[in-house]
Amino acid sequence: MAVVELTNVSKYYDQLEVLKDISWSLEQGQTLGLFGHNGAGKTTTVRLILGLTGTSSGQISVLGKQGGGIDAHREIGFLPENVMFYPQLTGREILTYFARLKGASIGQVNDLLEQVGLASAAKHRIKTYSKGMRQRLGLAQALLGEPKLLILDEPTVGLDPIATQELYELMGKMQKQGTSIIICSHVLPGVEPFINQAVILARGQLEASGKLSELRQQADLPVKIIATGLSLPINHYSIMAHKELAHQCHEFSVQDSNKLALLEQIIKGSPQDVEIKSPSLADLYCYYMQRAGALGAAGVQ
Ligand SMILES: Nc1ncnc2c1ncn2[C@@H]1O[C@H](COP(=O)(O)OP(=O)(O)OP(=O)(O)O)[C@@H](O)[C@H]1O
Numbered sequence: 001m002a003v004v005e006l007t008n009v010s011k012y013y014d015q016l017e018v019l020k021d022i023s024w025s026l027e028q029g030q031t032l033g034l035f036g037h038n039g040a041g042k043t044t045t046v047r048l049i050l051g052l053t054g055t056s057s058g059q060i061s062v063l064g065k066q067g068g069g070i071d072a073h074r075e076i077g078f079l080p081e082n083v084m085f086y087p088q089l090t091g092r093e094i095l096t097y098f099a100r101l102k103g104a105s106i107g108q109v110n111d112l113l114e115q116v117g118l119a120s121a122a123k124h125r126i127k128t129y130s131k132g133m134r135q136r137l138g139l140a141q142a143l144l145g146e147p148k149l150l151i152l153d154e155p156t157v158g159l160d161p162i163a164t165q166e167l168y169e170l171m172g173k174m175q176k177q178g179t180s181i182i183i184c185s186h187v188l189p190g191v192e193p194f195i196n197q198a199v200i201l202a203r204g205q206l207e208a209s210g211k212l213s214e215l216r217q218q219a220d221l222p223v224k225i226i227a228t229g230l231s232l233p234i235n236h237y238s239i240m241a242h243k244e245l246a247h248q249c250h251e252f253s254v255q256d257s258n259k260l261a262l263l264e265q266i267i268k269g270s271p272q273d274v275e276i277k278s279p280s281l282a283d284l285y286c287y288y289m290q291r292a293g294a295l296g297a298a299g300v301q
Helices: 042-050 069-075 091-102 108-115 131-143 161-176 188-194 212-219 256-268 281-291
Strands: 002-013 016-027 031-036 057-062 076-079 149-153 180-184 197-202 205-211 223-228 239-246 249-254 273-277
Touching (some): 016 042, 016 057, 016 180, 031 188, 042 057, 069 076, 076 131, 188 281, 249 256
Parallel strands (some): 031 180, 031 197, 076 149, 149 180
Antiparallel strands (some): 223 249
């Protein structure tokens, strides 16, 4: 059974159709990246999944319940894009308060503060926290009650590089434990190793959805082979594009199916080094945005 399933979902705000006939599903234990340019409809999708707003047409089921996650809210952890907490309370007080609201064990509070690196700041008031510390507290709040579905909206905003890496590793750990995760992010390179499904929205329409491997296959983008220190020029039928990146450093674009044949030729040229670059998530994102004619609107880093 799908943990989240959208079937022909459309959403209007007054006359404006911001989601158009969207269908996709998330299976248990998978991590799905929800991507799109600014205004593509990601937050609206998240609000629908949380049950904070209703669909204009179509169905949405979350953890087996129809109509969004409001009836399943104890099983959902949510980290909003802009976390805001009452500034006079301490980190521990906030987390205890949310644990009570959610019916989660108060015993989890200290463990979670430890897990997000806030144990030593737990007794300090939120007004003294930096943006990154508030974000870490927001993450601890989302993890209360061991949610079956975790929704993270731009979770790395404000986090330093180490905290960002820790967040991704935590996501990996939760996924192994069977938690299903939806992550909205514009920071594609960081998130790529941790997701196995993606949904790409462009101007409210579903431009692509599925496993990353399927999106790669569908896009059929060329592989890049970078060779340095070649002693012979390379002329091969399979080369789609060639750039000299620096002195004796050549980049060849080739269809995946021709990669080995070209490599064989390159090796004959006695290179000092060879690097093979498969299309990244950012490459895929740009491909699908371009296909949708929405590249100008894209907010990708
Ligand atoms: N409450 C609302 N009333 C009217 N229009 C809205 C409302 N919320 C969002 N919109 C519009 O719906 C569209 C989708 O917005 P949404 O916030 O879902 O995009 P997003 O993909 O999350 O963007 P971003 O990456 O900038 O956060 C935008 O055109 C936005 O202006």
